[in-house]
Every structure is written in structure tokens, then in C-alpha cells.
Amino acid sequence: MVLLPNPAASAIMADPLVHPGDKMTAQPIAPTAPALDDTPPAAWLKVALAPWRRLMTLGGALVIADTVPAIGFAAGLALAVGALPQGIERALPGLALAAVSLLARGVLSHTAVKVNTRAARAAKNGIRRSILTEALSGRLSDAAAMTAVVEGVEALDGHVARFSPARTAAAASPLILIAVTAVVSPFTAGILIFTLLPFVIGMALTGMAAGAESRRQFQALERLSGLFLDRVRALPAILAFQAEDQQARVIARASDDLARRTGKVLKVAFVSSAVLEFFSALAVALVAVYCGFNLLKLLPFPAPEQLSLTRAFFVLALAPEVYQPMRRLAAAYHDRQAAESAVPSLRRLSVEMKSRQRPARPDQAPAIAFQDVAIAYDGAAVVEHFNLDVAPGSIVALTGLSGSGKSSLLHLFMGLSPLSAGEVMVGEARLSQAAELTDWIAWAGQAPVVIRGTLAENIALAHRSATPEAVEKAARKAGLNGALDRLIDERGGGLSGGERRRLGLARAFLKPAPLLLLDEPTANLDAEAEAALLPVIREAARGRTVLIATHSDAVAALADKVVRL
Numbered sequence: 001m002v003l004l005p006n007p008a009a010s011a012i013m014a015d016p017l018v019h020p021g022d023k024m025t026a027q028p029i030a031p032t033a034p035a036l037d038d039t040p041p042a043a044w045l046k047v048a049l050a051p052w053r054r055l056m057t058l059g060g061a062l063v064i065a066d067t068v069p070a071i072g073f074a075a076g077l078a079l080a081v082g083a084l085p086q087g088i089e090r091a092l093p094g095l096a097l098a099a100v101s102l103l104a105r106g107v108l109s110h111t112a113v114k115v116n117t118r119a120a121r122a123a124k125n126g127i128r129r130s131i132l133t134e135a136l137s138g139r140l141s142d143a144a145a146m147t148a149v150v151e152g153v154e155a156l157d158g159h160v161a162r163f164s165p166a167r168t169a170a171a172a173s174p175l176i177l178i179a180v181t182a183v184v185s186p187f188t189a190g191i192l193i194f195t196l197l198p199f200v201i202g203m204a205l206t207g208m209a210a211g212a213e214s215r216r217q218f219q220a221l222e223r224l225s226g227l228f229l230d231r232v233r234a235l236p237a238i239l240a241f242q243a244e245d246q247q248a249r250v251i252a253r254a255s256d257d258l259a260r261r262t263g264k265v266l267k268v269a270f271v272s273s274a275v276l277e278f279f280s281a282l283a284v285a286l287v288a289v290y291c292g293f294n295l296l297k298l299l300p301f302p303a304p305e306q307l308s309l310t311r312a313f314f315v316l317a318l319a320p321e322v323y324q325p326m327r328r329l330a331a332a333y334h335d336r337q338a339a340e341s342a343v344p345s346l347r348r349l350s351v352e353m354k355s356r357q358r359p360a361r362p363d364q365a366p367a368i369a370f371q372d373v374a375i376a377y378d379g380a381a382v383v384e385h386f387n388l389d390v391a392p393g394s395i396v397a398l399t400g401l402s403g404s405g406k407s408s409l410l411h412l413f414m415g416l417s418p419l420s421a422g423e424v425m426v427g428e429a430r431l432s433q434a435a436e437l438t439d440w441i442a443w444a445g446q447a448p449v450v451i452r453g454t455l456a457e458n459i460a461l462a463h464r465s466a467t468p469e470a471v472e473k474a475a476r477k478a479g480l481n482g483a484l485d486r487l488i489d490e491r492g493g494g495l496s497g498g499e500r501r502r503l504g505l506a507r508a509f510l511k512p513a514p515l516l517l518l519d520e521p522t523a524n525l526d527a528e529a530e531a532a533l534l535p536v537i538r539e540a541a542r543g544r545t546v547l548i549a550t551h552s553d554a555v556a557a558l559a560d561k562v563v564r565l
């Protein structure tokens with residue numbers, strides 16, 4: 001179970017410099033998906049998976065095509081057995097047909113698995129991409145959203161790769177096989193149809209039981225993920241209050257609950273497969289008894305047909321194949337339940353996303369208007385009734401005491417601080433309604449996120465398509481003078497504190513975005529270094545709307561307007 005995003009994903013979350021267009025194609029899940037919250041899970045899945053329907057249909061068709069070599073194999077064996085009394089050489093064509101059919105089955109099933117796995121991968125990637133930007137931008141950062149992105153999307157794998165082709169095959173293959181059987185032995189076809197009914201009823205009953213257990217299991221998983229994520233976030237407080245043991249017991253209880261519910265899902269799955277195996281064995285035994293008694297002319301009722309050894313062997317070899325697709329469907333049934341259990345969380349994400357707009361990035365520097373803005377963390381207000389108009393292309397410096405909320409105001413634009421009241425207009429876009437604006441923003445924060453890689457790669461994160469020359473130019477402007485190919489680890493090992501801050505500046509200088517946000521760009525720099533940076537900041541500000549949070553009078557002097565908080 002993965003409870004937290006991976007480090008690279010965290011980097012994007014904490015430092016949204018990455019051009020979203022470079023990272024992922026952000027589209028809402030299934031643009032035509034019904035937004036109603038009460039769409040039944042099966043209908044929601046159908047719409048959400050529609051873009052991959054063709055690949056899924058191809059996978060299902062390949063599984064159905066397996067019936068042809070299955071018939072060939074049964075026919076080959078039956079012909080060989082029938083011809084055996086006349087000599088082994090007479091049996092060879094039948095054996096050859098069986099061998100070729102067997103080979104064809106292998107090739108077909110290998111291809112079907114490949115196609116179905118590809119469809120599942122494509123569907124998961126597509127849906128995950130569509131929700132990842134939103135979830136990682138911090139707007140949907142609760143544990144349920146994380147569980148949906150990681151576990152929920154993963155739950156679609158079995159649905160697409162196994163359940164969907166198995167369902168297609170179960171609807172068509174048994175009928176094809178029974179029709180072929182009917183040509184050779186109508187009475188055997190009757191036995192197969194008769195025994196198929198309890199099989200289908202058994203499947204439906206166990207499927208319903210598995211569905212309820214599966215839903216409870218996913219809820220337990222969500223609960224455990226939520227608890228774990230909250231406890232990790234509150235780790236310093238837990239350690240400070242020496243509540244480790246108590247919290248470990250809470251997590252252990254949730255984890256036991258998940259284990260118990262997973263056990264129940266497995267129990268239902270085992271019982272259901274035992275029931276289905278019983279019915280399929282019974283049906284094959286019935287066919288065998290009928291064929292044997294028919295051949296021996298020992299039927300206790302008038303024979304409806306007279307079977308030859310070849311015909312009897314053919315229908316007997318084909319009988320297990322009739323149940324095979326249904327057994328595969330039963331084995332994959334819990335995949336469907338797992339996917340449907342994940343739908344409520346996925347649906348919630350997609351509905352929240354659809355309610356947000358993805359405004360087009362402006363070509364010109366936009367105006368910014370803070371309208372009665374309030375920012376509160378856990379109910380504690382940090383900024384209240386904040387109003388400010390920033391003209392397009394101007395520089396505004398935010399100054400004030402430490403803790404007065406300067407960084408929080410800048411963080412609003414990346415969704416890293418909550419807009420508790422009021423509105424921020426960025427050009428024509430309302431920040432509260434916008435899905436994300438990271439594409440518009442070049443940002444240098446106080447603690448830029450570092451990923452494992454070279455310094456140049458770290459800078460280029462801000463603008464993936466930048467040339468090495470542009471990266472080098474941005475680095476030099478920011479005062480990073482060492483070799484750019486030196487390795488940095490994810491904790492920033494290899495960079496001094498000052499260099500790390502300059503890395504943030506280099507990224508902001510590199511990214512061609514109409515908004516420039518700088519948080520304490522010259523903190524910890526001596527007067528000489530600060531003086532060298534001032535003209536660079538002025539140059540980088542040209543043609544952009546700029547907000548700078550700063551304690552430095554020299555930096556504030558660059559601004560067209562200084563606002564004291």
C-alpha cells in the first residue's frame with residue numbers, strides 16, 4: 001500500500017515550478033462523464049473508460065477468438081481417437097490439427113494478455129494524469145484524494161485487464177461452443193444449457209456478496225490511509241506529547257480492520273470459486289455419463305441420438321471449454337468489485353475538478369486584484385480583509401514583520417495556502433475557481449524543492465524545454481557559479497543554503513511565465529551579493545507582473561508600490 005506520493009511527486013506539489021504541459025496532459029476524466037454524484041459505479045466506469053474502449057474491445061475479441069482453436073483442438077483429438085482403431089497413421093491428421101490448435105491458443109492468449117494489459121496501463125495513466133495535477137497542487141490533499149489517486153486508479157487495472165475481457169468472452173464464447181456442440185449432439189447442448197443456469201445464478205449470488213465485502217474493504221483502506229497520513233503530518237506533535245504508543249495502537253486497530261475485511265473478501269472469493277468449480281465439474285460429469293451410456297447403448301430412456309466415438313469424444317472435450325469463460329469471469333469478478341468500490345472516491349475527485357476552470361494562460365502580464373482576502377490555517381486567521389490592486393507589468397513589494405503573512409499571500413497562487421475568504425483576480429481568472437495557475441507562474445520560494453540529479457536538471461525543472469544555454473544563463477544570473485553538472489541529492493546535499501535559494505531564483509528567471517513571485521530573494525545574502533542581484537531581478541521583472549515578499553529595503557526600492565502588512 002502506498003500512502004504518500006513519491007518524492008518526485010512531492011517535489012511538484014511543494015514547488016509547482018514544473019510546467020504542467022511538460023509533465024502531463026491535464027484533461028478532466030472522461031470529458032463527457034456525468035457529473036452527478038449519484039451516477040451508479042458501473043455507469044461511471046463505462047463513461048470514464050470510454051477513451052480506451054476500442055483497445056478493450058480488441059482484447060475481448062481476442063479472448064473470444066480463443067474459441068476457434070479450442071474447437072479445433074477438441075475436433076483434432078476426437079478425429080485422432082476415432083481413427084486410432086484403423087492405425088496410428090490415420091490418427092496423424094487429427095493429432096496435427098490438435099497440435100496446431102494448441103499452438104494457436106498459446107499465441108492468441110499471449111496476445112490477448114498483452115493487449116488487455118496495455119489497455120489497463122493506458123486507462124490508468126490517462127485517468128491518473130487527469131487527476132494528479134489537481135491532487136498534487138494541494139487542493140485535494142486529503143487522504144481520501146491520495147488514496148483515490150494511488151489505490152483507486154490502481155483498482156481499475158484488474159477491471160480493464162481481466163474483468164472486462166472475461167465479461168465479453170463469457171457473454172459470447174459459451175454460446176458459440178454450445179451452438180457447435182448442438183450441431184454434433186443436440187442433447188449434449190441441452191445438458192450444457194441446463195447446467196449453465198445454476199452456474200450463472202451461483203455467480204450472481206456470490207458476486208453480490210463479494211461486492212459488499214469489497215466496498216467495506218476499500219473503506220477500511222481509505223480509513224487507514226487517512227489515519228496514517230494525518231499521523232505523519234502531526235508527527236512532531238505526537239513526539240512532543242509522547243503519544244507514539246497510543247497512536248501506534250490506533251493505526252494498528254485500523255490495520256487489523258483492513259486485514260479482517262481483506263480476509264472476508266478472500267473468503268467470499270474462495271467460496272464462490274468452489275461453488276463454480278462444483279457446478280462445472282457436475283456438468284462435465286453429466287456429459288461424460290450421457291456420452292458413455294449413449295455409446296454403450298445403456299441409456300435408461302430412449303436414445304435421442306446415436307453418438308459415434310468421434311462425436312462423443314468431441315462434445316466431451318468441448319464441455320469444459322463452455323465453462324472456462326464463466327470461471328475466468330468469476331475469478332475476475334472481484335476485480336470489478338474492487339474498481340466499483342473505488343468509484344465514489346474517483347467520482348468525487350472528477351466532480352471537484354469539473355467545477356474548476358482551467359483558464360488559458362495570458363500572453364501579457366496580467367493585473368492582480370486581491371479583494372477582501374483572508375487566509376486562515378486551521379481556523380487561525382493570518383491575513384484578513386486584504387485588498388490590493390497590482391497593475392499589469394508592475395512590481396509590488398510586500399513587507400512587514402515576520403509572520404505577518406507575506407509568504408502566505410504568495411502561496412495562494414500555487415494553492416499552498418488556503419483562500420479562506422474573498423477573491424484574487426488574476427487577469428480575468430478567479431483564483432478560487434481556477435483548477436491551477438502554475439503554468440502562469442515563475443516562483444522562487446524560501447526553500448526550493450530539490451530532486452536527485454544534476455544542478456542543471458534541477459534548474460530545468462522549471463522549464464523542461466529550455467536549452468542547456470538558457471539553463472546556464474539563468475544559473476549565472478542567479479549567481480550560481482560552480483559546475484552545473486554536479487550531483488545534488490534529494491535533501492539538497494551538494495548545495496549550500498545560499499546556493500539552494502539561488503537555485504530557486506534561477507528557476508524563476510528561466511521560466512517564461514507572465515507572473516513572477518519572489519519570496520525573500522535576497523535573504524541571507526551579504527550586501528555586496530544583494531547589490532549584484534538587484535539589476536538581475538529588475539531585468540527578470542520586465543514584461544511580467546511581480547510580487548516580492550521581502551524584509552530588504554534595497555529590494556523594496558525596486559518596486560513600483562510597497563505594501564506593508
Ligand SMILES: Nc1ncnc2c1ncn2[C@@H]1O[C@H](COP(=O)(O)OP(=O)(O)OP(=O)(O)O)[C@@H](O)[C@H]1O
Pocket residue numbers: 377382400401402403404405406407408409549
Ligand atoms: N502551512 C501552514 N500551516 C499553519 N500555519 C502556517 C502555515 N504557513 C504559515 N503559517 C503561519 O502563518 C503565519 C504567517 O506565515 P508567513 O510565512 O506567511 O509569514 P511571513 O510574513 O512570510 O513570515 P517571514 O517574513 O518570516 O517569512 C505564521 O504565523 C505561520 O506560522
